[in-house]
Amino acid sequence: MTQAPTPTADTVRRLVRSLLKEGEGSGPDVRPATGGAEPDTWWVGARHVLRLAPDREAAVRRRRELRLRDLVRPYVPVAVPTSVAHGEWAPGLPYTLDTRVPGGSGEHHDVSAVGEADLAALLTGLREVPVRQAEALGVPRAAPRSLESLRKAADRAAGRLAAADEFDPARLAQLTQAAAAQLGAQPGTAVLVHRGLTAGHLVVSADGRVRGVLGWTDAALGDPAEDIAGLALAVGSPAAVRAATLAGYGARPCLRGLWLARCDAIVHLAEGLTGRSAVPLPLLRTRLRHAWEAILLERVTELREDGADDADDAP
Known part of the structure; x- marks a missing residue:
């Protein structure tokens, strides 16, 4: 070639x-x-x-x-x-x-409460994009990731982070095998997913409003929890979950997104410490800190099997 x-x-x-x-x-x-x-x-x-x-x-x-x-x-x-x-x-x-697009990078400006409403409207809009029209453009489908497989990878990576004094592996114990199974992606929920909602792709104004979103090349039809996870890494878990809740997502996708983000952050920082990531270490540490910010809805084992997707269950 x-x-x-x-x-x-x-x-x-x-x-x-x-x-x-x-x-x-x-x-x-x-x-x-x-x-x-x-x-x-x-x-x-x-x-x-x-x-x-x-x-x-x-x-x-x-x-x-x-x-x-x-x-x-x-x-x-x-x-x-x-x-x-x-x-x-x-x-x-x-x-x-x-x-x-006028504005600064989300890496340099914090998202305000009104900015969280902007993110909620973004998630709502993505869900409303007609799937058939997106498919007609060639947008691919992306199968949901296995949270259990990611949990195991994060567990291994957490040990390496503990040795480097970067993370306490005991925190990962909240995500049990049963909880990971309970937070599996639900069938029939595929929507247009940006799949790159990093802070660098968010255009944020000085007053904390989200003015634009860049980087649409990796968009796919798939699990909406992936975008919730991206926002957790970019703006923090509480803001991401609040935005997703305002967008109408219930407890299950919010918690699934939360744990996707937390496991990703552990794995990616471990890769960064061994030189296997192109992302700078300070940014990987920021993403880890964002993902592990506490939210109200933490007790995943108490999710009801019936009605766990109701918006009333979310914080």
Whole structure:
């Protein structure tokens, strides 16, 4: 397979100069994006961001993302990036030049109580996106993860974190084998799931409002608890569970999302300590702290078998 060229500042500058009809001077200010964005993402001046697909697999996702964003936009109350130009920057490799969503990264701004309502409306909107229309765009289905398998992986990782004085494994004992089984994904609950609701993909204003959501390439039809888990890692478990509850999710998906996040955070930090993660250790530690913030609905073994999905059961 032909090796894709490595984009440089000059490559990007020439491309955006033609797209933005710039003159032949120095061209627009371009610089690689940071803060968790993909390495093929570039800021272009103060108003645009250029995203380049680095390979054929990413090309399929980027083309699908353009169509998916148009489908999602009427259903969610926050901004979704808008493409002002798209094409190919190398043979078979697409680009999209998007308008930059005003606001800061969720890594630098806390989400306020009103921002939690924004997140609730986001989760509600994702649930309302027609599944058949998303499938018609090529959005894949993602099978629910086994919480029991993740629990075992987290248990092993917790021992390594204990040896590094990073985590007390006794805290994981709250998630028993029986509780993990009880919190299995329910059949027939697949919705459009963003699957990347990291703090870096949340655009948050100085007053704590959530103004936009970026990074739709990994969206799938699947378990809504995955997005609850993503928010727990990004903004903290209490805020994530409150947002999910406002969105109409009951105790079971809220607790499932909580424990997905907690187990993921343990496993990922253990990987980070051994150099097997590209995510910086401070961010992995922040995600662990967020996921393990206490919520009111902690006693998973007392969930009723009947009616556990009722919204009244959630905090």
